[in-house]
Amino acid sequence: MAVISVGVDHEHAPLALLEAVTVPAAEWHKVLVSLASLEDVAEVVLVSTCLRTEVYAVIERFHGAVDGITAILAERAGVDATELTESTALHFDRGVPAHLFAVAAGLRSAVPGETEVLGQLRRSLEHAEAERVVGPELTELFRRALATGRRARAETAIARGTTSFAHATVAMAAARLGSLESRSVVVVGAGQLATGLVEALAEGRRGAPSRVVVANRTLASARALAARDPERIAAVDLDALPTSLVGADLVITAVQADRPVVTAAMLAGVGHDVLVVDLSMPRTVAHEATSVPGVTLLDLAHLRDVVNAALRERHDEISAAEAIVEEEVGRHLESRRVRGAAPLVTELRARLEALRAAELARLGSELDALSDEQRAVVEQLTKALVAKIAHDPTVALRESAGTDRGQRLADSARALFDL
Secondary structure (H helix, E strand, O other): OEEEEEEEEOOOOOHHHHHHHOOOHHHHHHHHHHHHOOOOEEEEEEEEOOOEEEEEEEEOOHHHHHHHHHHHHHHHHOOOHHHHHOOOEEEEOOHHHHHHHHHHOOOOOOOOOOOHHHHHHHHHHHHHHHOOOOOHHHHHHHHHHHHHHHHHHHHOOOOOOOOOHHHHHHHHHHHHHOOOOOOEEEEEOOOHHHHHHHHHHHHOOOOOOOEEEEEEOOHHHHHHHHOOOOOOEEEEEHHHHHHHHOOOOEEEEOOOOOOOOEOHHHHHOOOOOEEEEEOOOOOOEOHHHHHOOOEEEEOHHHHHHHHHHHHHHOHHHHHHHHHHHHHHHHHHHHHHHHHHHHHHHHHHHHHHHHHHHHHHHHOHHHHOOOOHHHHHHHHHHHHHHHHHHHHHHHHHHHHHOOOHHHHHHHHHHHHHHOO
């Protein structure tokens, strides 16, 4: 079996396609079940965020698995599979851990070193475990990826400064507005990203807002977030959003929804110029909002200036993180080789030992005349012969485990030794 990843990300696909293929939390079950039901897929983990939607799979047949996964993603995006393939990133063999570990280290993020990705990868594995569609191969892959991400941030300064969408968004908004000092801000959503936004606003690095309103579908979640600073943060449900937008200087949406949450009519009632930043995927600010006088609408694509600045600041740290990723990929592949070959090697040695013991037992009456010392010599000699016979096949199986050659050798060993 082999491991592959198939998907689209912000480095290879346009924002519209990323938006179309994104899987909302409510639909993860359906998509995971569809992926796991593919004939050539044995294990699967789905990663779907605002930056990427990727499928990691342990597969039987390469082309059959790739075609099946691509078809499911294309159906989600509402495009032809051929069209999706033009923006698809495909990784296999060593490329899979190399890519995933780099993602975990924040090297493939729009903001280098951002921290949200570790939580996203962890939840992706948890979803797959809950649906019982993941096995030991991908579980080990993702656990090592998470460990690599933590190590990269602990041993380098890649996570220094602006390290998340939240901080990057606040920095971008402050640059557009001049400062956030005494501004009125509305944050739509109360999940991890919204929490990061509220924390970044509370830090006051770009000026302290005089008012922050957290609007969320579930009022209890909004209140839990507002409880961090009840004097400056208010909580409302989405029904109260139009009223809360009146007088706002900055509106940031970070919520999952299948339709716009902030409409043009709502923004028309703000009463003055307002900066709106849509971090949701799919987007939750109506496109028509751009036609409302005084509304400036930004999205993920506008974070590029912040990203480019971060890249310049962290060039040396990025190189150091890349070295860590390379080292951890090597460790993972070596562990995988040893782990993959171990059961077959154990079975081969047990088979040869059984043959040795059976032959000695068959010659039992002829060996009875030997002294204890002579029998010990025969025992030692036959064991040494078995060890020498098993040595070369063992080395070959271990060194090639996890590769196409290793699979061929494993099949041959099973056939030749009746394993």
